[in-house]
Amino acid sequence: MTTPSPENEVAPPTEPVGENPVTSPEGEAIPVAEPGAESSEETIQLEAVEAETRRRRLLLILLVLLLLLCCCASYFIYRYATKPEPLPEMLPVVDVNYPPTYKFSIALDKPVGVAVSPDGQRIYGVESEKERLIKMFDQDGNLLKSFAPPFTTSANRKPIYVAVDSKGRVFVSDTYNNVIAVFDKDGNFLDGIISRDKTLSDVVVEHLGSKMPAGTLFYYDNANKGVVYQLPGKETEFIPHVEQVDWSPLGLRFDQQGNLLVTNIVAGKHSVLIFPAADLQGSWVDFNPQVQEFGEEGKENDQLSFPNSAVTDSRGNYYVSDGNNGRISVWTPDLKYKTFFGLGSSDSSLNLPRGIWMDDQDRLHVVDAVGQYVRVYDVSGEEATFLYNFGVYGTAEGEFNFPNDIGIDGTGRLYIADRENNRIQVWSY
């Protein structure tokens, strides 16, 4: 055995050598890296590359986010600067308590009543002057049709309030003849409620002794206390001595269950009548609804004076626009007097409350005809809380001149009958 000598020492390899040195075909040794040394460098380099990649990727993401944020900010700035109103398509509808803003107006002659169809596609306005027609508009305020009860002229009809049920039927209170005239959604006359338990078709069918032929026209003539009717192709006939007992309908509303709430202004008996939804379906011959009633005329706390409108909240409480008493009268679901609000000397008090509307947030909107605004109260709690009012007296856009009624659709659009300004104003949350 030869002892390594310095001159026999093998120089450390300068290049990686493997256990099995690799040689080229020419026999030259091909340096092979040592396993540890080669991977560490590459690893470092790989890691560095990967780290750089990750960094760049992260940077890219952040830049994209920043760009998005800047776009949003720019959009907000643009929308706010040009149209300083809430953004209905970006903010939840009626989810925050701030007043709506004016959008546009629809012209008609001294409107006193307004309603909107459940799908929000049709607006109905009731005129109180000139021809005194019920007019139907589309969402943009284009007139679709005008209609009125049969056998009437502007001199012997006085439609005031209007309500639309879930089927789109249009109910109109004709205070001249004490009839709740009912039309289909296209304005074709269907029938009329002329008493708590009597309809026009009731009277005609009983008089004929048989079913009414299709196309028969009929209506009530209050001046002469009878029903005028006309069979198809025949002359007009009159059925006399048809009395209306304790019946002077004025305000009309449907509650969430489809019950018809009617304010009744018979002298001494100012009250609210409730027609069950089920009794308004089907045929109206042999009309026999199980009508409930609450209220009487007077100025005491539990009395009413010319109630113009009645609605319910989500808990079934009734709210009555107690017009000549200048307040909102509140009644329990079992028709017991509960409380009132809006009377007194404060910024939230009422003068002549007329049409009222309850939105899905239990916010009561009250049109004040003399105050010339709409007051909004939160009635979701045990006591009503005044939120705000909108509108001032005037003739310019967004101003009121004896407003009388209000309707709100499911998208947060409000329709206010602005009587002396001869228009329906459209507002929006």
Add this chain to the structure above:
Amino acid sequence: MKKLLFAVVFGLLLVTAISTIALADNGPHGGFQATTDACASCHRAHTAQYGSNALLVMQPDALCLSCHDGTGAGTNVEDGVYTQAGSDVYYGTGASQKVEGTDGASLFGGGFTNALMATAWSGKVTADPAFNATSRPSTSAHTYNGTAGTVWGSGANNTVSALYALECVSCHDPHGTAGYTNAPIAPALPGKTCIPALIPADPAAVPPRPAQPCNVKVASYRLLRWQPSGSTGFTAPVTAVNWSGGAFPTNGTTTGWTVPDNFATLGTEWYTIGTTAAFAVGDYNAGNANNVYNLKNATAPEAATYIPAGVNTAFFCAQCHDRYFNNSRLRNATDLSVYCGSPVAGTIVNGVTLTQYPPTAGGQHPVDPGRCEPIYTGAVITGWGDNGPSGDTSYMYRHASGDIRLSMDGTNAAGAGTSVSRSCMACHTSHGTASQMTTFAANASLAADSALLRMDNRSLCLRCHAGDVNFAVVP
């Protein structure tokens, strides 16, 4: 990296700030109102939009009509109907009784836009069970929205009738005249006649009303003012017209006369469309003294009236339409010392001591039937007769007013026939009429329109004077 983080944070802050600004806008706001409940329904202390003195929240006509279109009151003055079932104001008697306040019944004053009336010659009056009224657009009406209209028959003789812009409050006092409630007042003044117990009890009223003593004020009919706003009261015409002294004291000014009252201090009189306890306004059916507009309580005996004898509303109308009053024959045209009325003894007017002529048993005072019209009932002058010329080229001779004992049976004999009280409202509506005028009648009046007459053409004349003409009348 730090710069990137800063940019992100800044962006978030920016978004938040913008959102906050957007939400802070359109916040709730209030408004100042000085309200005192009922007063605030019509008045504003600081934000009144109408009337420097009235401080009304809004212009009166729109304010009034916000209720008197049927949505806040039973009296729908636009259409001249009562839209609220139930009332305590009746007219007619017995079986023909009709309730003015019945749902769907016409208002006595007609309507501004439409009127429910039976205007044709063959039409029945509302006291008739066969009343067959039709609602039609009004053909003439008093203005009520501040629009100027001609006050026909106003002013001094031979002048142009004035233009005047009327409002609801020109004629009506929304606060009530002479006390709207049955509040007791001072006892009757000495020498005044108190017509007792003409306000019977009404147990059906809410709350029940007991019978009222005679010294109680009641509402002027339909809240009429004592003197229409803007009028100068009864103006003494240029040619002296002398009311019987004592019954017509002056109001202490130079421009007006107060009208007599029965039992109240000056300034608290009231109007009624009736002139006596039994009659209100003559109806259209000539000769039928029972078929009249007799305001009464539903539960009262037929002979009683709800509104006691007060002052003929003709005196209200004549404060604006005063030319009909000018030089009315209240005195003998040739002998100025002779007065058709019955002055208190010793009364001096224009330096002339009046001769007192005691009334007849029937309350008339025909000093000289050929020269005077009996125009008073009891101690109260209830209207003016007019058979003499006024001196006005247009209004030379005027139809008399008051308790006129005209011939109702065609004999033309003064004093004969049935006395039917008259006021302007016997023939004219106060708000508006739907009567139709054709051919001659269309241009017969200075107004050249239906002149607020209750019936078509001149049917009204024939209602009282049918016996005076001797030919068949065609509608």
